[in-house]
Amino acid sequence: xxxxxxxxxxxxxxxxxxxxxxxxxxxxxxxxxxxxxxxxxxxxxxxxxxxxxxxxxxxxxxxxxxxxxxxxxxxxxxxxxxxxxxxxxxxxxxxxxxxxxxxxxxxxxxxxxxxxxxxxxxxxxxxxxxxxxxxxxxxxxxxxxxxxxxxxxxxxxxxxxxxxxxxxx
Numbered sequence: 001x002x003x004x005x006x007x008x009x010x011x012x013x014x015x016x017x018x019x020x021x022x023x024x025x026x027x028x029x030x031x032x033x034x035x036x037x038x039x040x041x042x043x044x045x046x047x048x049x050x051x052x053x054x055x056x057x058x059x060x061x062x063x064x065x066x067x068x069x070x071x072x073x074x075x076x077x078x079x080x081x082x083x084x085x086x087x088x089x090x091x092x093x094x095x096x097x098x099x100x101x102x103x104x105x106x107x108x109x110x111x112x113x114x115x116x117x118x119x120x121x122x123x124x125x126x127x128x129x130x131x132x133x134x135x136x137x138x139x140x141x142x143x144x145x146x147x148x149x150x151x152x153x154x155x156x157x158x159x160x161x162x163x164x165x166x167x168x169x
Contacts, residue, residue, distance in 0.1 A: 003061075009070045014085050017071065021092040024063060028096065028103035031058060047104030061105045063096070068109045069118040090120055097126035115143055 006017045034057065035044060044051060052058045065071070071089035075082025093109070100107055109127075111118050119127075124143075132144040145154055 009074060011085075014071070014074060014089075018085070018088050018092065021089070021096065024061070024100070024105060025092060025095055027061070028099045028105055031103040031105075032099070034058070046102035052104060058104055062108065063100075063105065064108045064110075065093075066110045068093070068111045069113050072118050072120075090123075094120065094122045097123045101126075101128070115140075 004020050006013060006020065031047065034055075035047070035051075038044070038051075042051065042054075047058045047060075052060060072086060072093070074086045074089060077083075093107075096105070096107060109119060109123070116124075130144055130146075132141070135141055135144070141149060141154075
């Protein structure tokens with residue numbers, strides 16, 4: 001059941017999406033405070049399955065953001081107002097990447113354009129699981145899975161025998 005569903009990249013839609021991201025940051029901070037106020041025998045630095053079962057307000061939240069570049073590359077390059085909106089998207093997503101997991105908030109960020117302009121290293125560095133489908137270039141393989149992935153035998157440029165793509169985590 002979705003709490004919110006946002007489509008589009010027009011200014012009014014962008015503001016709605018930014019408000020939802022701000023609310024999610026506030027929720028993470030409220031959860032951290034709640035965890036800090038638990039009795040000592042239950043206190044934990046992060047939401048656990050046991051705590052989420054006991055306290056309904058700690059149930060997991062999943063943010064699914066398809067085509068994340070609509071936010072992080074918002075608008076027209078060179079326009080000051082659009083840059084401010086891009087910076088807000090990147091800033092909120094970076095903050096969430098740092099604090100959300102321990103609060104029981106999980107992010108799924110999807111993009112067909114895997115480069116640092118779409119997901120800055122401050123966000124990518126906090127992604128504990130990365131999934132890649134077939135990509136056309138080694139650079140994209142490294143951007144998604146890390147520079148040592150190919151050396152470890154994970155190369156999503158090579159299709160499976162059945163014609164599908166390799167998924168790496």
